[in-house]
Amino acid sequence: MEQQTQNIKHFIELSGALTDFNEFALNGTGQVAAYYQTLVDIVGQQLVDNLLSTYCSVYEISINEQMFLDGLRKQILGDLKLGPVARNIIKLWYTGTWYQLPNTWRQAYGKSDNDITFFVSSASYMEGLLWHAIDANPSGAKGPGYGSWSQPPNINFDNAWQFKANYQ
């Protein structure tokens, strides 16, 4: 249980850096637990542990944001095994959809029966971060109110992710 809590904490940190939404915004979707579980169910605990420990080691050696982002790109996004999974995490957060992993990945690292393209839930569709990014409601839900569309969008980065050096 202890390990699970720690994993979810790291999952949120990694998700924040990948999506540019801070912890409050991610928690505010109510989807953290569902997405973490989806990930574990499809790629397995071992790979998730591998991904999160890679994230932790990148974080620990980074003394500034540039070094951290560079590490994420080379060690995770640029990794044959972890890259497609990390990109799936980004797409999951932005759209609420789990996308089936690329065939080459499935051949090399195992095919899960659960690995199909699907919305995690009806709620996950509505909680896609892409709508927040552009100050729009998810098509078909959370109607913003009559006439709101005639004003310019209020696009801002108030809830953006921020790098915190690990010595803080």
Add this chain to the structure above:
Amino acid sequence: MTHSTRTIKQITPDQAIEKSANGEYHAVIIGSGISGAIAAKQLTAKGLNVLVLEAAPAKDLTYSGFKQYLSNYYSNASKDNNAPYPENPNAPMPRSTTISKLIPGQTDAKGYMVQNGPLALDSTYTRVTGGTTMHWEAKILRMLPEDFSIKSTYGVGLDWPISYDDLMPYYRMAEREIGVSANVEEQGFYGIKYEQDYVYPMYGLPPSYLDQVVAKGIDGAEFELSGETLTVKVRPFPQGRNGIPNPNYNDGNGFKPVGAVSAHQVEQGGRCQGNNNCVPICPVQAKYDARKTLVDAAQTGRMDFLPQAVASKVVVNPADNSIEHIQFKHYKTTQSPEYTEGKVSGKLFILATNAIENARLMLASGLPSSSGLVGKNLMDHTYLLTWGLLPEAAGTMRGTKCTSGIADFRHGKSRSKQAAFGVDIHNDGWGWATGSPFSDIEYLVDGQNKFGRDLRQGVINRVSNQLLFAFMVEQVADESNRVTVDPQYKDALGNMRPIVNYNVSDYSKAGIAFSSQASKVFYQRLGAEDHSNYSPLDYGYFNYQGEDYYFRGGNHFSGTHIMGTSAENSVVNENQQSWDHANLYLIGSGSMPTIGTSNTTLTLAALVFKTTEDIINKLSHYRIDLGNESNTNTAKEACHE
């Protein structure tokens, strides 16, 4: 009106059969979409008894049933325009997801609608209670007066047997029934006229911010065409969805918007909230759908409603060529093809399925009409989509699907050479063309290798800056575009499926080509990047005069039982009454000889009001208490509101 009883009681097949045998029905109506629903409401309001057969189940008449549609939509990985509506092999419907590029000379029977080509048509309709108004966009335009006489004015297509002036009072009735939001002072252009002091039920919806950005760039653009100068002006569309009621409506009595359909009190749908999801389903029911009208008909106590009953044959009495009865197949569950058969009858019969299904049913019954025109002259609007990125965030993906467009290419002398077209500015961005915004996320993450801030900014630039123009190009009547049937293609109940032969003429292609030119001018004036491209691999691809294009179907099926002046040149008369069978009416857009550049629903709804007036006049000899306690106006009365 209380909402507590706003639902519909259903009857059993046995009851319908028995009451038919006892001669209790004045009219049997096939289909509960907008045509059938208006017919039922108008006839029952005048004291007539009707039976409505609906091929689909009627679960959506409860609030929880409607919510199930929404839930289906949210979780369906495909967001096509029938995504909320469940598969039903007993009354199947076409879906755009089954369309692929046709191989010349080969029939494609993957989808419900069999495609004979040469071009694949991805248009759909929805076979559920309430019909295609469940998924329609509810942009609701009148036709131009010149559209009714296109043959005599421009030498193309077919003339209507009636004029705009003849239909004008019925347009008014249809706009009241649907509850249209528009400002009359913004809509009277290119000959469109209204009764003096006309007021729409509700004020027009405000244009989107995107509309305003586009208008700033393209208003005033001039095009020389056939010796005329057309000047572009972005204008708001009339909408079939609830806005702010206009207090001046009905001589200052105002208008009460009709919200959600439900068996219990639900305070929802009184006003559009900008869910940006009119197609395929308005989550709050602020958009009009035919269930609202159907419920009104049910309130009279004179409508019997039989769902899960698929009309399978129209049977003629050989003695006088009248319709004797209609056979139907009733199924218990969509999970099984088991059915029981029965026949229903009334003094008259009204086929209100839609342009494809009306023709399909007539042809499956062996009734091509003496003119042989049933199923022929199939028309739709052909859409050319163009898409680009504006230099600024325009707030795309907000508001109703489409609030404004361009009407300046809908009229004029060029119609003798090339198809006229209307233009829609899509508030949902590139969705229709590319699957945005999800496809944009895939592109940015998997293709552009973006993450973090770079990705978030990329999403803004890629999505909020989107602009899509949909050029809705006219198609004129052509007998070789047609619906047929063949016993080798049947559905689960053994009913023959529609087979479609479809092509786009050079006349329409010329209109599409000019649309493309206009689009290039618009993007240039807006300083926008033009991302439009038309691959030869696309199912709607064609080459015209050396340039690549594609088209998308407009879901505006029409023309399959055109009205005209005689049994030789048409299937029905101006009241949509069959020339061959005096007690049969074929209603809906199938009756339209020309569709101009207006989405078809308002015009077909107006036609139903005209038709029901005719029916009421004809049936009045059968009735004694006709026309008393009625709250339904005739066209003449409506002029005084």
